[in-house]
Amino acid sequence: MANNAIESVLITGGTGSFGKTMLKQLLAADVPEIRILSRDEEKQDALRNELRDARVKYYIGDVRDRESVERASKGVQNIFHAAALKQVPSCEFFPMQAVQTNIIGSENVVRAAINERVKSLVCLSTDKAVFPVNAMGMSKAMMEKVAQAGAREIGQGAETTISCVRYGNVMYSRGSAIPLFIKQIKSGNPITVTEPTMTRFLMPLRDSVALVKYAFEHANQGDLFIKKAPASTIIDLVQAIKELFDAPDHPVEIIGWRHAEKLYETLASAQELATSDDMGDYYRIHMDNRDLNYKPYFEEGDKTTVSLEDYHSHNTQQLSVAEVKDLLMTLPEVQAEVAAHKEGVK
Numbered sequence: 001m002a003n004n005a006i007e008s009v010l011i012t013g014g015t016g017s018f019g020k021t022m023l024k025q026l027l028a029a030d031v032p033e034i035r036i037l038s039r040d041e042e043k044q045d046a047l048r049n050e051l052r053d054a055r056v057k058y059y060i061g062d063v064r065d066r067e068s069v070e071r072a073s074k075g076v077q078n079i080f081h082a083a084a085l086k087q088v089p090s091c092e093f094f095p096m097q098a099v100q101t102n103i104i105g106s107e108n109v110v111r112a113a114i115n116e117r118v119k120s121l122v123c124l125s126t127d128k129a130v131f132p133v134n135a136m137g138m139s140k141a142m143m144e145k146v147a148q149a150g151a152r153e154i155g156q157g158a159e160t161t162i163s164c165v166r167y168g169n170v171m172y173s174r175g176s177a178i179p180l181f182i183k184q185i186k187s188g189n190p191i192t193v194t195e196p197t198m199t200r201f202l203m204p205l206r207d208s209v210a211l212v213k214y215a216f217e218h219a220n221q222g223d224l225f226i227k228k229a230p231a232s233t234i235i236d237l238v239q240a241i242k243e244l245f246d247a248p249d250h251p252v253e254i255i256g257w258r259h260a261e262k263l264y265e266t267l268a269s270a271q272e273l274a275t276s277d278d279m280g281d282y283y284r285i286h287m288d289n290r291d292l293n294y295k296p297y298f299e300e301g302d303k304t305t306v307s308l309e310d311y312h313s314h315n316t317q318q319l320s321v322a323e324v325k326d327l328l329m330t331l332p333e334v335q336a337e338v339a340a341h342k343e344g345v346k
């Protein structure tokens with residue numbers, strides 16, 4: 001990551017996989033101070049031992065707790081807000097926990113950023129926030145609204161720029177389908193497939209980090225950025241993994257849909273695309289600038305013709321099995337798994 005005189009960055013949820021990858025890039029770019037705000041002292045300790053770098057400062061706290069957010073934000077130049085409850089099932093069972101972390105916690109971060117005159121705040125969202133069907137997605141949709149309301153309140157030209165990014169499933173993330181399928185092949189168990197025709201965007205972690213960096217460098221007040229990404233069906237993903245592990249005929253068991261999941265995910269709605277700029281690899285969606293005088297809100301419609309389709313994992317570029325294999329093999333984790341497998345077979 002180019003430094004461009006970045007003085008300091010706070011990463012909320014900094015011990016997660018996004019946070020750690022971003023942190024290492026900031027260190028490599030000679031950023032003098034990086035703060036990590038997270039709840040788990042054990043994870044912070046492990047990170048401290050791994051890095052042994054005096055530029056990293058560790059704040060134990062919780063985004064739900066405004067005081068701990070304020071303390072970690074004091075005098076900081078930039079914030080990447082990654083702290084979230086992101087698992088669909090836990091948010092289904094405990095929706096108010098999602099409200100507290102993803103909505104109220106985000107409001108605390110937005111307030112702290114404005115009060116501390118932070119230069120840039122980037123909030124991380126998910127495709128599950130578009131037409132949400134589960135509590136995780138609903139709470140992330142509300143996070144986007146909270147961020148945009150803050151942006152609208154301070155307006156263009158404010159010292160602080162608030163933006164959001166939305167991305168799809170991060171490939172090989174903890175607890176996700178890809179590491180599960182690999183484990184099932186290795187242990188000789190059938191691969192459990194929910195619905196073979198379901199599609200998901202396929203995005204390596206490096207792309208999500210690049211997206212946040214892009215928002216950080218290019219955002220105007222209230223912008224929301226999306227990275228265009230390819231997708232595949234679950235059955236093609238499974239076939240690609242089977243072939244990489246020399247098990248093309250490994251059995252598959254169809255288990256049916258899980259709680260609150262969708263056949264496909266949407267990264268941007270048609271209405272959003274109508275107010276967006278196509279930046280090549282990214283879409284920039286502008287915030288709705290109508291002000292607190294509600295007159296324009298009620299009396300002036302938006303004359304833009306909404307003829308575009310939503311941008312979702314069924315109509316984006318669909319990868320073939322061979323292309324999914326190639327993409328999987330760009331991930332260091334999959335490379336290591338495949339190498340270990342080949343070594344074991346020898």
Ligand SMILES: O=c1ccn([C@@H]2O[C@H](COP(=O)(O)OP(=O)(O)O[C@H]3O[C@H](CO)[C@H](O)[C@H](O)[C@H]3O)[C@@H](O)[C@H]2O)c(=O)[nH]1
Nearest residue numbers: 086087088089126168169176177178192193194195198234
């Ligand atoms: O045993 C399984 C598990 C999953 N899938 C399918 O594989 C796809 C990807 O599943 P993941 O669990 O990897 O991803 P999700 O889209 O369900 O969402 C995941 O990523 C989210 C973040 O974007 C949240 O963290 C969420 O809890 C987590 O499950 C889905 O179509 C799912 O139905 C299967 O076929 N079999």
